[in-house]
Amino acid sequence: MSRDDSLEKSLKETTAGLIQYSPEGLVPFGPVHPALKEPEYFKIILEGEKIVQVIPRIGYAHRGIERAVQERTWIQAIYLVERICGICSFSHSLAFVQTVESLTEYEVPRRARYIRLIIAELERIHSHLLWLGLVGYWTGFDTLFMWIWRDRERVLDLIELITGNRIHKSYATITGVRRDLPENIERHIQDAMRYLTERVNFYKMVVNSEATILTRTKGIGWISPDVAVKLCPVGPLLRCMGFKRDVRVDDPYAAYDEIVPDVKTSTDSDVLSLINIRLAEVEDSIRMILEAITGIPTGPIKTTIPRTVPRGDGMGHVEAPRGELFYFVRSEGGNRPVRVKIRTPTLANILTATEMLKGHTLADVPVVLTGMDPCFGCMDRLTVIDLDKGKEWQITGEQLRKYGIEWYKRNGVGEK
Amino acid sequence: MTESLLSKFDELKNIKISKERNKIIIEAEPDDIVKTCRIITNKLGIHHLVTITGVDEGEKICIIYHFWSEKNFINVLTKIEKTSPRISSITSIVPGAIFYEAEIHDMLGVFFEGNPMMNSHLLLPDTYPLDMPPPLRKEANIEEIRRRMNLE
C-alpha cells in the first residue's frame, strides 16, 4: 500500500513538473545534446549532483506520420511507416503488414515467413550492437564503441546483400516479401554469424569484467518491479525486471512458432542486466538465424491480392528490438487506411526511465536514459533534451520564475 | 469465454462482449470506463495497457483501450460525442496511461478529466494554432495548418 502511495506521489510530481518548473538547479538535457543523437528534451532538476526530478518534453521529432498514412494507399503506406524509425525500420513495416494481413485472410507463404524471421533477427542484432556501442560512447569508452560498430558493419552487409539496402529495407510487403534470397546467402550468413558469435562472447567478457564499465552500470537505474509494471514498460526493460514477456512467444508471428526464441530474463533490473539481456538476445538471434537458413522451405515468396482491404479493425504487434511495437489499423474497405495508430516501445518506456533516474547523479543520466534504448524518432512520429547556452540560462531562469508554463510556450517560439 | 468474461462485468449495464480471433471487444458506456478498467486490472489481473487509440468517426470519437493478456487483446471500446469530447482519465488505475491519454488529447482534442497533462502539448509544437482543429480530426485541413504555422 505504501509502495503504491509513493508511486502515486512520485508520478504526481513528474506530471506536475510538466506544468510547473522549479528554476533552481535546472539542467537541460537536449534537444541537441552530444549524448543523444536524437532531439528530445529532458529538464533535469538537481540538488548538487543528485537528481530529484526529470521532466520529459517530447515532440521534437514529431512529423505527423499518422495523418500522412491516411492519405496513402496500402502499398505506399508501408514505405512511409518504415521511415518512422531508421533503426527498427523492418519491425515497423512488418507490424503494419501483419496487421493488414490479419484483416485480409490471405495466407503468407511459409518461405516468406522464414525470410521475415531472418531479416527481423538480423535487425535485432544490428540494433542491439548499435545500442551497446553507444553505451560505450556514453560511458566515455570510445574504444568499445568503435569496435562494436565495426562488427555491426558485418550485419549491415548481410542486410544489404538480402534486401538491397542498409537502413530502410523496403522489404516486407502485404502477404510476403519483395525479393527472394540471393544465391549463396547461406555461406555468407554462416561466415558472419561465426564471426559475430566470437565477438559477442568477447564483449560479454568485457562488460562483465572491465571495472570502469561495471562501476558505471551495476546497480544503476534500479527500480522496483512492482512499481515499474504499473507504468507498462515493454521489451528488454520489462524482461530485466523478471517478467518473461516477449511478443515472439506470446503471440507468434513470422516463423516464430517453428523456431522458438529463448526468452532471457533477469531480476537485477539495472543497466548491467539490460546489457546482458541484450547480448543474450543477440546470441539467441544468431542461433535462430542459423536454424532458419538451414531449414528454409522452398516455394513462393508472396501471393497476389487485390488492392483493397476488407472493412474492419486490425490489431497487430511485433517484438521490435526495443520491445512491443503495436499497430492499430482501421479499414473501411477502400484502397487506403482510415486510421493507423502506432504505439512505439519508446513511448511506453519513457515514463519508467524517468522514474529510474530519480536519486541518481547527473553522470548516470546518459547511461540510464539511453539504457532503455530510446528511439525518439519512433516515439515522436506522433513524438529527447536542451543544449541551451549560458546566456539563455539567465533569461529563462527569470522567465521561469515569472511565467511557469507561459515560458514553456514561448520557449518553443524561441527568443534569442 | 465471453460468458465467463461477461459474468465478471455484472455490476455494469449496457456492456457488450464479442470475440474475433484473438481480439476480445468490450463495448462500454463512456461513464463506465473507469469501472470497466478497474475490473480488468483488479478482477482479471491484467496490468499491461498496450495503448489507447482514438478514431474520428465523423460525429463521434471512438476511444479504444487495448490491453494484452496471455494470448488475447482485450479492447475496451467507447464512443463519445465530438461536440463535447470529455471522458474521465484512467491514470488512477493504470499510471502508464498518462502519455497515451495526452497523445489523444493532442491529436483529437479529447479532454481526459483527471490527467495532469491536459493543459500542455505532448507532441505538437507550441506554435500549433489553437483555433484550428487537432490534426487527426477529419475536418483538419493540412494545408491550412501548414500555412498558419508559417511552414509554406
Place this chain on the structure above:
Amino acid sequence: MKLKIRSWARKNSLWLFHVNAASCNGCDIEFVASLTPKYDIERLGAQLVPSPKHADVLVVTGTVNPLMRERLKRIYEQIPEPRYVIALGACAGGGGVMRGCYNVSHGVDKVIPVDLYIPGCPPRPEAIIYGLKKLQDKIIGEIHD
C-alpha cells in the same frame, strides 16, 4: 601565403556538429557509422565536437519540425564564422517522403542557408565521405575567388 595557410587549415580541419532535427535516425546512424572504423572520416581531419561554439560544419538531418526550427536557428547562430551547413538526407534536402505532413518544413534551406546537400534515404557513408570531399573543394575555391 597567409590565405594559402588559412584555406589549407580550414580544409583539413572540419569540425562537425550534428543536429538531428526530427529525423528518423536513419541518416544519423549512417552519419555516426561514417566516423567508425570501416569508413573513418577522421582521415580527412573531420571530427565530431560536442559544442556548436567549437564547430565549423553544421550537419543537419531530418525534416526540421516547428519545435526544432528555432533551436536550429539558434544553434546556427552559435557557430562562429566561417561556418558551413550540410543538409544530410532526402528529408533535410527537401522534405523527402514526409513532404506534405503538417509538422514538417520542406528542407533545411527554408530555415538556414545550406552549402551542401547529400541526398539519399539515408545516404550511404561513402556518400557522406564524398560530400565532405566536395565541401573541402568548395572551401578552397571560395577563398581563391
Place this chain on the structure above:
Amino acid sequence: MMTWIFQLLVFPGLTFFVWIAFAFEWLERKTAAKIQSRVGPLTAGPKGLFQPVADYFKLIFKEEIVPRYSDKFVFLYGPPLYFSVPTIGAAFIPVLGMTGVLSHTYDLLFILFILAFSVLMASILGYAAGGRYATISIGRLVLQYTSYEVPLILSILAPVMLSRSLSLSKIVESQTNLWYVFYAPISFAVFLIVSLAELEKPPFDIPSAKTEIVAGWMTEFSGRALAYIKLTKNLNYVFLSALATTLYLGGPLLPINIQDDFIRSAVNLAGFLLKTFSVGFLIFVIKSALARIKIEQATSLLWTITTPLSFLQLLIIIILR
C-alpha cells in the same frame, strides 16, 4: 644572456615545447585510432602529421564569440595567461643537460604551484565564460583536484627523499646510476594515474565529459581562445610526461658516456624525446582502454587507493635507507 634568451624562446624552450605538443596530439589521435582499428588523421601532411597544426591555425582564423553574460576581460585575456602556465613550468625541465632553462634550489615547489595554478586558471576561465555546464564542470574539476593533489605530492616526494633535494637538476644528477622508477615503482604508477586526473583524460575526464556536460568549462570558448586552450591542454600533457621523465626516468641522461659537448647535448635531446614520448604513449594506451568513472568513484579511488599506496612507497624507502 643571449644564449639564455635563445634557449627560452627557440631551443629548447617555448617553441620547442609547442612543437612537441603538436606532435603529442598527433600521436594521441593516431594511437587512439590504431587501438580502435581506425586510420586516424591522414590527409593533412605526411600521415596526417600536420593535423594538429591545421586545427590550430583554423581556430586562430575563426570568429570569436563572446557570450553576453561572460566576464569579458577574463574571457579574452585568460586563455593566453592559461597558455603561459605550463610554458613557464616547461622551462624548468632539463632537456640538454642536467639543468633546465630556469633552475634554482626549490624547483619542485614551484612546479607544484604551477600544477595547482593550471587548475585554478581553468576554473577561472570556466567561471568567466558562465553557463550551467561550466558551473557543474568547475565543481567537478575542483573536487577532483582536491582528491588528487595529496597523492600527487606524495608521489613526487619519493624522488625527493631518494635524492634529498628539491632541485630538478639534483634529482637528475643522482639518477646517473639507476633510475628512480626502479627504486620507487609504486610512486611512478601513482604519478601516472594522477597525471590522467590532472589532464582530464579517461577514466578521469569527468570535468569535460561530453556526453554529460557537453565540453565542460570549455563549452563557451571559440576561435582564438579555444586554440589557446587546446594547445595548453596538450602542453600540460607534454609537461607532465617530461616531469615523469625527469623525476623517475633519469631525465635526458642515457647510459652512454660522451665527452664532446655538442654530441652529448644531441644525445641528451634524443634521450629526452624518447623517454617523454614513451611516457606519453603509455598514458595514451591506458586512457584508450578505460571508460569514464563517476566523480564520487574518482574521489574514493584517489583517496582510498592511490594515497595509501604512495604512503606505502615512502615507508619502504624509509625502511630501506
